[in-house]
Amino acid sequence: MKRVPAFAALALLLAGCAGQELGPGYALVRQGRTVAVANGSMLVTAPHEWNRSQRSILDIRWVEDWTLNGPYLDGISFVAGLPDGKTIVRQSKRDDRQVPRFRATMTAPEIASLLETAYRARGGSVEYRTLALAPRAFAGAPGFQLDFEHLDGDELWRKGRAVGAVVGGRLYMVVLDGARSHYFAAAMPDFEAMVESARIR
């Protein structure tokens, strides 16, 4: 499955045929449980029950997706320790449209731009707006908060927030993305709680 922060579903929309691409299914994250996400280098505590996408061989090991109502409606993606030269999605070198590689020297505006390209090139967003980019500490490191919204091929406006930091040349980031109507706002309290709970190990 194409793993893009919480818009895996959009890739499905583009593919025109869902189902087969959804991957191996979901496991339960229990309320109050502290979980090591992705490759295990980041810990977060879930304030409520969440569904954790089970890993498949097609996944990027530094990225993990969670959802409450399914990826078409909402999702949180954890990027944990993405090293220099890697991408947040699996892609072929021959794809015409590519999500840029992360670089250890990237500043927040460059990471924001990388995310935008992911939504446009991979998610098929036809409009994308940056709503705010401001400094914010993440996991004890100086980082950023990016707010954005995008209109996708299924005519639905979705809204997102990414909070992250580059620590030791690696990217740590949590991205919430959900339908602008209801679902984004509904998942926001849990997202904020998880961002605040995030620790790098």
Next chain:
Amino acid sequence: MAGRRIAALLLSSLVLSGCVSTRQVADLQFSPPQGDYRLLVLRPDVEVGSVGVGGVTQPRADWTDQARANLVAALRAQQAGRGGTMLVAERRSGVPGVSADEVADVERLQNAVTISVALHRYLGYPLPTKRHRGLDYTLGDEAVQFGRKTGFDYALFLHAEDSFADNKRVALQVLGIAGCFVGFCAPNGGGGGQLAYASLVDLRTGKMVWFNVLTAGSQVAGTKMGDIRSPDGATQMVERLMGRMKPGKAVRAAERSR
């Protein structure tokens, strides 16, 4: 019109024998509408075609018009029997109290929710947090606002399709070709048949409270599904799809304990 794609999704979740089958999911607290309620049927999506050689369904305007009129009439009679009044909005501009854009926004969210229901309730990608929670999907405050502005208690979304095989077609059925694109669609790959699904949104709470899928192979020997081009067949489909609305589990449990 995204209905067709959802239909193709749902179809793969149901056994395509000749039998008539339905599978409904309801909100835990759901009780079927009764008494004095107002129901809005938003752009019912009906399509009837003939399956020709090669397995492609060719749309038939006359059959579609007949079936649509019959289904709406059957639905109206059924809802009246429960005490409800019903408005069928054929166009986005036909809903009182809201603009076409507001209708479109509700439809778009409804579409994404319906895809999610199809994937996670019907297609084998269950979400563990929703286990034993009934349907458990909502259209949120947008639907509540919509209900307030329009004065409706419920919104019903309905998709129904049926197709009838040409004689020549039968020999090719074994190939099971499923090709489906603008104008020419054969999602069931068989010799014609019915597929319908409907969802009910409670506009007072915003929740999608009930969802049902119906399939039937109308051309397979041994089963006879009503022809929705006729009033009787349409009534039969509406009855099968909407007639046996089950209350939610919590409501049923309460009833039992009473």
Next chain:
Amino acid sequence: MSRRALLGGLGAAAVGAGTSAPARIPPSSLHPLIGRGYRPTETDEIGLWQQLGRVEEEVAGSNLLIRDPGLNAYLKELIGKVGGPAARDMRIYLVHVADFNAAMFPTGFAIVFSGLLLRMRDEAQLAGVIAHESSHFLLRHQIRQWRDLKRKSDIFSVLAMAAGVAGGAAGIYTGNMTQLAQLATVLSLFRYSRQLEAEADALGLKLIAEAGYSPMAMSDTWLQLIGEIEASAAQRRKRPDRGYSIFATHPAPADRMIDLKLSAAELTVPGKRYDSGRERYLREIAAIRPMLLDDQVRLNDPGASLYVIDALARDGWNGLLRYYEGEVLRLQGGPLRTDRAALSYAAAVAYPDAPADAWRWHGTMELKAGRPAAGRAALQRYLAMTPAAPEAPFVRQMIATAGGEM
């Protein structure tokens, strides 16, 4: 994908393999088969029209459309000029999708992708594409082809048609315009009818010539399209359009270019001065051009994006084009390209029309290159231009901490 779709008639390959290229069709031999107010009378076509009527309703109500009234009026006027006898019946919808594509549906409505407007250098080129699409409708290509196929009962053709659609089970699915356009292509061409494409080219040429445009505009467009596909593929080190191997094994694009040029020469009036409508065209799209560039560049298809930017820059570089050249290079990544991006930003801000973001990235690059004073100055310039920009809070921090770590 849609660039390929636009070339669909050439790409053909699959089913039509083995048939030799059709002889050139002289424009004078073609005439529209329908006039004003055409309505279908036979069952299959009536069914198709009913269904497509609903598709059009969805398209017309889609929030993916660009609703700018001036621009839409302009497109309508243009199809009125080159749409032949049925021009007044045709509808045209401008969809916000960055791809290079346009499609005509059998009921007489066309969708034009915004990516097409980015690439057209003048009105004559756009008129050529619209005339080509109109010709499919005027010649009743879709329904003729559909009937032809049914008559042959060719099971392999049907399979090929099905395979031509992503996933094979896409359905009427108007939530996604990109896919819809692809479906229109399948519907009209079934991917293997070079004959029909040649017909649409020929009649299209005649229509634009009658409207007073240079018939050469159409071959110019194809030349650009082929150039872009090749540039995109070269960037990713692959053969152009590999899946369909149009370019590797098929002389079709070259043939088609030759045919278009020969026919255009036939229709060109010697000594006549043709107005390409360039000024008018640029005026009409001026308001959305930065957005169109942005849409393309952010897809990070550097071969195609640089080709497009260079093509537009043939009419002169400016701050906007230099800025986007920088963006293409920066998104590509890597030290070499980043250095080149920095040069583009520096060049961009030398133009008076440089967008604010050119100053932002110029400043960022200066900071990264260890020149904090120049970086701060550029970022301050950015803030002065757009104090309320969404990125402003972060830029202020960059200025405050310049010289140290980010």
